[in-house]
Amino acid sequence: MPDDADAVLVGRAWSPAARGPSVVVVRGDELVDVTQTFPTVRDLCEQEDPAAAARDASGPVLGDVADVLANTATVVRTDERPWLLAPVDLQVLKAAGVTFTASMVERVIEERAGGDHREAARVRRELAAAALGADISRIVPGSAEATRVKEYLTEHGLWSQYLEVGIGPDAEIFTKGPVLSAVGTGAAVGVLADSSWNNPEPEVALVIQSSGRAVGATLGNDVNLRDIEGRSALLLGRAKDNNASCALGPFIRLFDDAFTMDDVRTMSVQLEIRGTDGFRLEGVSAMEEIARDPEDLVSQLVGRHHQYPDGVVLMLGTMFAPVVDRDLAGGGFTHRLGDVVTISAAPLGALVNVVDHSEECPPWTFGVRDLMTALADRGVL
Known part of the structure; x- marks a missing residue:
C-alpha cells in the first residue's frame, strides 16, 4: 500500500456475491463498494473532483483490504471471496515509448x-x-x-x-491493449512462449478523463518482447499486446492537494525481479529523467485530433532496459517462468505479478458486454 494513510485510493474488485466487478474506495483498513453511486471507475474519474467524489461516496464494506489483497494472488485465490482486479475499466489502454x-x-x-x-x-x-x-x-x-x-x-x-x-517532435504513443484486458496485482503476467528475449517495463500510468485532464496515477508493467520488436517495429502489436501483457495497479491514487502531477514528475519507481533459480535483479526509474514532460505526452494523446469519451490510461515509459547477463556472458537479461516482478513507488504502493507464458495465463473472457450485463443485473445502469 502507499506510504500515505491519507491517499485517496480507488480500484476494482471482483465481488462473488454480485458475480461481477465492483468499484471500490479504500477507507482505512476496509474496501467500500461504491458501485451504486459509480457503476464504473470511468464514471468516478469523470467527476469534476474525483478525489472529493471518492471521499464522499458511500456503500457497503466489501472486505478488509488485507484480506482482499491476500486473496488476490492467483495461486492462493478462493473464488468465494473478493479479489482485486486492474483498477480501470472502460478507459483505453495506451503507452508511451522511448521517453527515457x-x-x-x-x-x-x-x-x-x-x-x-x-x-x-x-x-x-x-x-x-x-x-x-x-x-x-x-x-x-x-x-x-x-x-x-x-x-x-x-x-x-x-x-x-x-x-x-x-x-523528435512527436512522441511514440501506441495502444497497449483492448479495453478491460489489463490484469491487476497478484495476477500472472504474460510473455509469448516463442519469445527468447523479453523484460518487464516498470512505469507510472496516468488516468486521464475524457476532457484530457489527468486525475490520478497508478503503476504499470508494459511487458516488452525485445526480440520480436527488434526484428521490426511493425511487429510492435505482437510484441506488446498479448494475453496478460499489461498489468496495472494495485489502486489508482487520485490527485488532490496532497498528491499532484508534480509528485509524478519527481517519483522514483523501483523494480525487483526474483527468479525461482535464485536470480535477483533490482532497478530504478527516476521520473525526473524523463525526456518529455507527462503533460506534453497527455496533450499529444488527447485533444482536437483524438478524443476518448470514456477516458484513457497512459503509461509514461521507463528508463529500465536490463543488460545484466542472466545465463550466458553477453546474453543479457530475459524472463524465466515463475519470475516474481515487483514494481513499487512509495506514493502508489506495489504491483506484484508472476511471469508465465501468455498462452498459459488465464484467458481474458470478461469483456464490455459482460460488464454491462453484470451492472444491469445489479440495477445500476
Missing part, C-alpha cells in the same frame, strides 16, 4: 541487432564507442539542437526510428 534516454538507446540496439540478444552485446559496444547517448540525454525533444543531432547521426549512419521518437 537509457531505454531509447536500448531500442536502437534492439533494432540494429535485429532482435538477436547475442548480437546486442556487440552493438552495445559499438554505440558506446560512438558515445551515442552521452549528449542525447540532455537534448530537448523537438528542439533545434535535436534537429542538428539528427543530421549528424544520419550523416554517420547511426540514425534510427527510435531516435526519431526519442528526440
Whole structure:
C-alpha cells in the first residue's frame, strides 16, 4: 500500500456475491463498494473532483483490504471471496515509448541487432564507442539542437526510428491493449512462449478523463518482447499486446492537494525481479529523467485530433532496459517462468505479478458486454 494513510485510493474488485466487478474506495483498513453511486471507475474519474467524489461516496464494506489483497494472488485465490482486479475499466489502454534516454538507446540496439540478444552485446559496444547517448540525454525533444543531432547521426549512419521518437517532435504513443484486458496485482503476467528475449517495463500510468485532464496515477508493467520488436517495429502489436501483457495497479491514487502531477514528475519507481533459480535483479526509474514532460505526452494523446469519451490510461515509459547477463556472458537479461516482478513507488504502493507464458495465463473472457450485463443485473445502469 502507499506510504500515505491519507491517499485517496480507488480500484476494482471482483465481488462473488454480485458475480461481477465492483468499484471500490479504500477507507482505512476496509474496501467500500461504491458501485451504486459509480457503476464504473470511468464514471468516478469523470467527476469534476474525483478525489472529493471518492471521499464522499458511500456503500457497503466489501472486505478488509488485507484480506482482499491476500486473496488476490492467483495461486492462493478462493473464488468465494473478493479479489482485486486492474483498477480501470472502460478507459483505453495506451503507452508511451522511448521517453527515457537509457531505454531509447536500448531500442536502437534492439533494432540494429535485429532482435538477436547475442548480437546486442556487440552493438552495445559499438554505440558506446560512438558515445551515442552521452549528449542525447540532455537534448530537448523537438528542439533545434535535436534537429542538428539528427543530421549528424544520419550523416554517420547511426540514425534510427527510435531516435526519431526519442528526440523528435512527436512522441511514440501506441495502444497497449483492448479495453478491460489489463490484469491487476497478484495476477500472472504474460510473455509469448516463442519469445527468447523479453523484460518487464516498470512505469507510472496516468488516468486521464475524457476532457484530457489527468486525475490520478497508478503503476504499470508494459511487458516488452525485445526480440520480436527488434526484428521490426511493425511487429510492435505482437510484441506488446498479448494475453496478460499489461498489468496495472494495485489502486489508482487520485490527485488532490496532497498528491499532484508534480509528485509524478519527481517519483522514483523501483523494480525487483526474483527468479525461482535464485536470480535477483533490482532497478530504478527516476521520473525526473524523463525526456518529455507527462503533460506534453497527455496533450499529444488527447485533444482536437483524438478524443476518448470514456477516458484513457497512459503509461509514461521507463528508463529500465536490463543488460545484466542472466545465463550466458553477453546474453543479457530475459524472463524465466515463475519470475516474481515487483514494481513499487512509495506514493502508489506495489504491483506484484508472476511471469508465465501468455498462452498459459488465464484467458481474458470478461469483456464490455459482460460488464454491462453484470451492472444491469445489479440495477445500476
